[in-house]
Amino acid sequence: GAGVSQTPSNKVTEKGKYVELRCDPISGHTALYWYRQSLGQGPEFLIYFQGTGAADDSGLPNDRFFAVRPEGSVSTLKIQRTERGDSAVYLCASSLLLAGSSGELFFGEGSRLTVL
């Protein structure tokens, strides 16, 4: 499809396990964003990439969270030693221009992570 694709759509894991969430942005979009949305809350910024480099990772909650975008397209959000508090929907968005330059963000449907 032409939109932002996220896999898996649902992931159930046990506390302490490692998880990877994948985001395939719209072709040609250089900016890629990860957000986390807890139940009943608005999305919270985690990290964004401009090309291959993480331009701002100030939203990552701790060093268990890491994200990469090695070829400037697909990105993977990695969570080590998962905790129950990590349970949320992880949203990915991409844009042609940076959001601060009035770029429009296109969001995927999210990956719902449940940590038991």
Added chain:
Amino acid sequence: AQKVTQAQTEISVVEKEDVTLDCVYETRDTTYYLFWYKQPPSGELVFLIRRNSFDEQNEISGRYSWNFQKSTSSFNFTITASQVVDSAVYFCALITHNTDKLIFGTGTRLQVFP
């Protein structure tokens, strides 16, 4: 610091009623953008509108209209003649020119009953 407040947690209306969703923002920057997104049950955030801080002209798009008032730091969203398909969570968001982080409010859940 930037902040977006959506005081209405949930609103219920009957089809064909008009409804206004409130949004109040805080920022010290003079250049910023305001957004509204719709999140239907499928979960995907759908872009509705973007306004820049220098353009206070109100906008109408079909049944949707937006009222931007810098004097009260508000960017309210009105749906005229609501329909069941309008049922969703609506988020107001803010970004300032010197960052690339979109700051979202907590959202307003709109339920439109037939």
